[in-house]
Amino acid sequence: MLDIKLIRSNPDFVKERLSTRDKAYSKMIDEILAVDEERRALIKELEDLKAEKNRISKQIGVLFREGKKEEAEKAKEEVHAKNKKIDQLERELKDVEKRFNYLLLSVPNIPHPSVPVGEDEEENVEIRRWGEPRRFDFEPLPHWDIGEKMGILDFERGAKLSGSRFTVMYGYAAKIERALISLMLDLHTKKHGYTEVWTPVLVKPEILTGTGQLPKFEEDLYKVCDEDLYLIPTAEVSLTNLHANEILKEEELPKYYTAYTPCFRREAGSHGKDVRGILRQHQFDKVELVKIVKPEDSYNELEKLVKEAEKVLQLLELPYRVVELCTGDLGFSASKTYDIEVWVPSQNRYREISSCSNTEDFQARRAKIRYKDKEGKNHFVHTLNGSGLAVGRTLLAIMENYQRKDGGFDLPEVLKKYM
RNA sequence: GGAGAGGUGGCCGAGCGGUCGAAGGCGGCUCCCUGCUAAGGAGUUGAGCGGGUUUCCCCGCUCCGAGGGUUCAAAUCCCUCCCUCUCCGCCA
Structure with missing residues (x-):
């Protein structure tokens, strides 16, 4: 707001x-x-x-x-x-x-002056690249082919249970999913100073108003019937609102929170987009990073946040690039956003795997998250959030980037101790 | 789900129709005392909104879990809901 x-x-x-x-x-x-x-x-x-x-x-x-x-x-x-x-x-x-x-x-946040002006994602600006996309000596398969052939991804039964954009994972895939969550949480808590949090995934409407999903984007959310609760589309919602209606002490800041949660999105308006595979699902796992900081620190913290998310891809040795979103592609609550995009061989392009934003005081004002300075004056905090990372998309990237000619795929070295 | 108790300022806790934004204590801050520290003494200390003055000073409104109601007047009385605690039931 x-x-x-x-x-x-x-x-x-x-x-x-x-x-x-x-x-x-x-x-x-x-x-x-x-x-x-x-x-x-x-x-x-x-x-x-x-x-x-x-x-x-x-x-x-x-x-x-x-x-x-x-x-x-x-x-x-x-x-x-x-x-x-x-x-x-x-x-x-x-x-x-x-x-x-x-x-x-209903008014979105003001873009930071440094954000490139542009209409849509075409005008996002690439900031840096890491890693070399692998050259295959065979035609790389999309992950759904690999997954189905190996019998570890089951789209048919996912649809049987819940409809389209739902998937069942067996054995190896399910286990990698779990290993990735552990790897990410360990990295962020042990190396980056985050506190691991476990949160509800059903939240009240005012909580979603706090982070900006409501009142404008209700059609993107799942709402439970009989009760005034919604499924979270991201853990950003629960983590940021942890301090809703609170006045924090200055010395408590910054706060770094990370959580693994399933995320639920109706994907309204994305008909026909990415229908195959697990890129765009109604339910997916994500490890989220949230920072609550003093205003003067927020842009420094944003740069750090992106690097913390990038670190996961570096450990997994997956090629990626970082892009800065232009004004027209910026999310409702964000002042400035960097997307991290991982290389997807079957599509021969980079696809979003993390989105890191500084919302400045936009969410803080909605959720009434403040801190008291040394003079006893109250100020709104700045809030930041970023995926660290989207887990399903990470699995997909591993399957495709590490695939072998025989139809299987290898495991990144760091992941082995988690299996 | 049932029965009971309760939700008051940063915390504890009194108030149970007007003089209550709220006693008292703790904590915080300022000052005094003091060789230093401890102890002691004095003062001060919630938030939001609107307005004036334009700076940190004044005025007004609102807030005692939330929402309604009674009344000229509600933290105080009534109703509904939410939450916490205790016991019982159920359950992963």
Whole structure:
């Protein structure tokens, strides 16, 4: 959520920056400003009335004590009248506030000035590459062929149990999945200073509002029936909201959290995209990294975060590149995002395996995560998140990059001790 | 799921219709005392929003688990919900 004070004091700046995402936001800002004005006028009127009412009410107490019954009764009537007006104004304000909040919650974050301006992923900027894509002396197979032939990936039965984009894994594949999770968690906790966390995967709507998935992206989420709970699309949701509505002490920062969780996404709007294999599933495993830091540190921390995620691919010796997302491809909550893309031989291109973002105070403001500085003043923290990494996609990358001519595949050296 | 108890400021804990944003204690901060430390003394110490002044000062509104209700007036009374604890039941 953007600071309404910023929108109020500098609407042109906000519009200009948001237009690099999409031109349509300009109109939205104007609407917000109009509703905000309406809202504040109502608040002023209401508060003046209440102040008056409170004053008289206190008097009534005094009058009764002094035995001035008649005067007290007269004052009662007066308050009665005020209450009627207050009631009406309060209803109006509630309406206006609802509209105001919805609008404000629907505005995306302002891209950092360093983010390249562009329309879509075509205009993302490659930052660096690591590793050489392997040259095969045979035609490399897609992982679904390898997996089915080996009898370790079962798409048919996945569909039987749950529908399309669900997969069953047996034996070797299931075990590698588990080994990868351990490898990643060990790396981040032992080498990068993260605290391992285990979280619920069902969360309340306000939690998803905190990180930005709601109210705008409800169609991407699974909601349980009979209860007001949603399945998390990423552990970023649970981890970041750990400190929702808290005021942290300055010396508690930074906080580094990592968690393995399954993630659930409806993949609405991705019909026909990546339908084969395990690249895009409704349920997938991910090890997530979340940082809660002081504002002045957040961009340094973002660079570190990307490198921490990259380290996993380096250990697994999988070739990858890092790209910086352009304004048009930036996620709703992010100010700046680096994607890590792993080499996928069967597609002859790099595919996203991690997304690392600094949301600055955008999520902190929604989730009310603050810290108290040495002078006792409260500030919003900055929150960052990144995949470290998407586990299913890592498995897929291993299967394809390490595949052999005989239809099997080798195991990266580091993984062997986890098997 | 059933029965009971309870949810108050950073923490503990009093208040049970007006004088309560809330006693008291602990903790934090400032000052005094002190050769230093400990002890002692004095003061101060919640958050959000709106407005004024424009800086860190003032004014107003709101917040005592959440939401409703009664009342001129609710932390205090009533209703609903949520959460915690104890016991029972069920269960991986």
